Amino acid sequence: MKYLFAFLAGVVLGTAVVLFGVYLNPLARYNEGPPLDPSTEVFYRTVTDTLLRASSPDDPLASVPDTIAGLWAPTLASTEVRLLALQGEDGAASGLGVRFATLSEATRPLTGALLVNSVWNIHLNDRGSLFVDATDNLWPFARGVLLPAWRADDRRWQGRFSDALTVGPGAAGTGVATGSSGEFAGVRGEARETLAVDSLSLGDRRLQALGMLQIAAGAPAIADRRGVTP
Amino acid sequence: MKKTFLLGFVFGIGGAVWLAGWYPFVDPVRLPSESGVARNGGRTESFHVGLPEDRIARVGRDVDPVPASLSLPDGPGFDDIRFELFRLRSASGKIVGVASRIRRGGDGGYTDWTLFLPARGALFLGSPDADPAPYARRRGAAPVVVGRVLQGSGEFSGLTGSFREDWRISGRDAEGWLAGEIELMTVTQDTGP
DSSP states (O other), rough: OHHHHHHHHHHHHHHHHHHHHHOOOOSSOOOOOOOOOOOOOEEEEEHHHHHHEEEETTOOOOBSSTTOOOOOOOGGGGGEEEEEEEOOOOOEEEEEEEEEEEOOTOOGGTTTTOOOEEEEEEEEETTTEEEEEEEEOOOHHHHIIHHHHHHHTTTTEEEEEEEEOOEEESTTTTTEEEEEEEEEEEEEEEEEEEEEEEEETTTTTTTEEEEEEEEEEEEESOOOOOGGOO | OHHHHHHHHHHHHHHHHHHHHHOOSOOOOOOOOEEEOOTTSEEEEEEEETTTTTEEEEEETSSSSSSOOOOOSEEESTTTTEEEEEEEEEETTTTEEEEEEEEEOOOOOOOOOOEEETTEEEEEEEEOOOOOOOGGGGSSSSSEEEEEEEEEEEETTTEEEEEEEEEEEEEETTTSSSEEEEEEEEEEEEEOO
């Protein structure tokens, strides 16, 4: 019996060493990428600018409005949809953004990759619309905000945490922007989302943060779709 | 006993490394694709929205919002815009994702669809058509919206092509909501990312 206890103690200690190493991994502290030269910047506040938020029932954040139907199907697990009012650099309302996100199969804690596949459809007043395909890494957020809130007695974290979310799928760690209409029709480009978090309350299921989406739109890459006959 | 402890320690490290590095913590429910082959090449796949049961949300100046407390920001820039959010079904009626439809009216109007299938990726659809009342089209009439598949992500990455949006409304249910379905037929080809 004492050999069994010795073996189990070794397993527990070995597991703890790896988990501690994964948690402290200094190479996965922030999502860093080369600077982007954006042609468009939009901002949103997670509390005041979220017009709608729907997610699967086990989601740690609250639905908005609270009467909205949940995404209850098994194929929609770990998925959220948000409708956000977007603001320009001057703080004026500039449009709407729909953001879809789901946990990625490529998530690997060993390499500090808590990955989320996210997609934006952005509509800017008097300018047009575009889509953004991005891969986000929430590991720095989880390490810097979520875990401290989970460990706190009042299940709340307050402070200042700022980091890029986007780490792909572009080679430079940027998302891919595809224009749809207006001045963005036919345009391809890059995009990056960053999040500056002020507080997270797991008890109230409320995240207070400022999000920023930068878009560097390039030259038209596809033909004007108005001439296409499906 | 020291050797047994060390053996357990190595087992613990190995198991934890395997869990953290290779265990599929995220394993979404994946239903088989119900795509077909187009006669002139490429692939076809249709997606469906049942009305009213698949509507999650709707908001615009000209419609009653769902849920009732949903509203758009103030300002003229939001007068011509309508947002709708649906559960998305495959051709056989299984829920495979969620989809948003945003229509902007007025000069330069357009309709954008985002089809988001968590286990597979997303399709981005855009059209210069912006019919303000697609449900009013008669059965058998021309498609409400035709446009392009602009890009995709995940499994749909590199796909472009065309799409057609049809509303097949059979009437209204007991509560007065439109009853029927929306069909989105996509025809795509792989043109590279």
